[in-house]
Amino acid sequence: MYVLAAAGLIWALLPVAWMAMSSVKTQVNMFSMPPKLFFQPTFAVYRHMFIGDGNFVSFLRNSLTISLLTTVVSLVLGVMGGFALARGNFRREKDITFWIISTRMAPIPAVILPLYLMFAELGLIGTVPGMVFAYATFNLPFALWLMFTFFRDVPADLEEAAMIDGCSKFQAFWRVALPTAAPGVVATGVLCLMFAWNDFAFASVFTSSRTQTVPIAASLLISQQGIQWGQAMATGTVIITPMLICGLLVRKYMVRGLSMGAVK
Secondary structure: OHHHHHHHHHHHHHHHHHHHHHHOOOHHHHOOOOOOOOOOOOOHHHHHHHOOOOOHHHHHHHHHHHHHHHHHHHHHHHHHHHHHHHHOOOOOHHHHHHHHHHHHHOOHHHHHHHHHHHHHHHOOOOOHHHHHHHHHHHHHHHHHHHHHHHHHOOOHHHHHHHHHOOOOHHHHHHHHHHHHOHHHHHHHHHHHHHHHHHOOHHHHHHOOOOOOOHHHHHHOOEEOOEEOHHHHHHHHHHHHHHHHHHHHHOHHHHHHHHHHOOOO
């Protein structure tokens, strides 16, 4: 089991480590054969991206703004909607929850054209609110369904006891149910953030030159003249690093949250 685990870890991390190493190599060292594992690192590519004349800082700012706003919107609506589904007395509760998650199952290309036509009518193409709305279209059903499963596993007796002690329904939700389901909230937020941060399909259609995100910046490095390998490796490293750090910081809550909402 240890050998299999080590092999799986190497298989997953080797491309990431190779990309990070290549981002601080010169063009000659990057393609040298046999590959050089020991070399003098250079950060010229990163200096050009963050300090030079490139627009990478603007791409990064757009990605951070859109991803964080999308996560907040999806979490706020998902938490409230998930709690309502878990505690409400609906006649067709299972049908409603299945309908919610089924909207997330639709392939992205199938919804891009209808969304584009609606966004064009509303003047949302190439705007930050338009991108947040587009990402929330796919994130919100996922957040609703996850939070429904998390709140369903929280005993309703805890809230009833709080209301007997004088809490209102909202106070019981805010002070009892929400803190109990906090690992699920963290897990849902991280997954929503990862989707918004890594998305390329929506960003390639609904953004303009002012709102393009980091994945779009990576695609611009591929042209008919060739691939700018140094910047491509550095851009890939920048894309993956925040999500890797975020996952490591909240890994305890991710495990608890995903196991908490497991289907029994």
